[in-house]
Amino acid sequence: MDVRIKDLRVEMGLGNKGMELEVKDNDGNHRGDLCIGRGTIEWCRGKTRRGGGKQVSWDDLIKWFES
Secondary structure (H helix, E strand, C coil): CEEEEEEECCCCCCCCCCEEEEEECCCCCEEEEEEECCCEEEEEECCCCCCCCEEEEHHHHHHHHHC
16 A cells, blocks of 8 residues: 555644545555544545545544454
8 A cells, every 4th residue: 555644734743634644555546535633533435525434533443453
């Protein structure tokens, strides 16, 4: 996977607008964007816009990683 910071709007901590990672496969095909905020993480598959993707809270994500 090729993962790049698409939009980084932070100073020391994660700001209100969060950050967005652009994710492409090894052939350069756009897979989606990972939007990381203070309250949620959202996967926007393909050309899905922010707010229309699959959201999960930090607590739920941590529980999933730790299970």
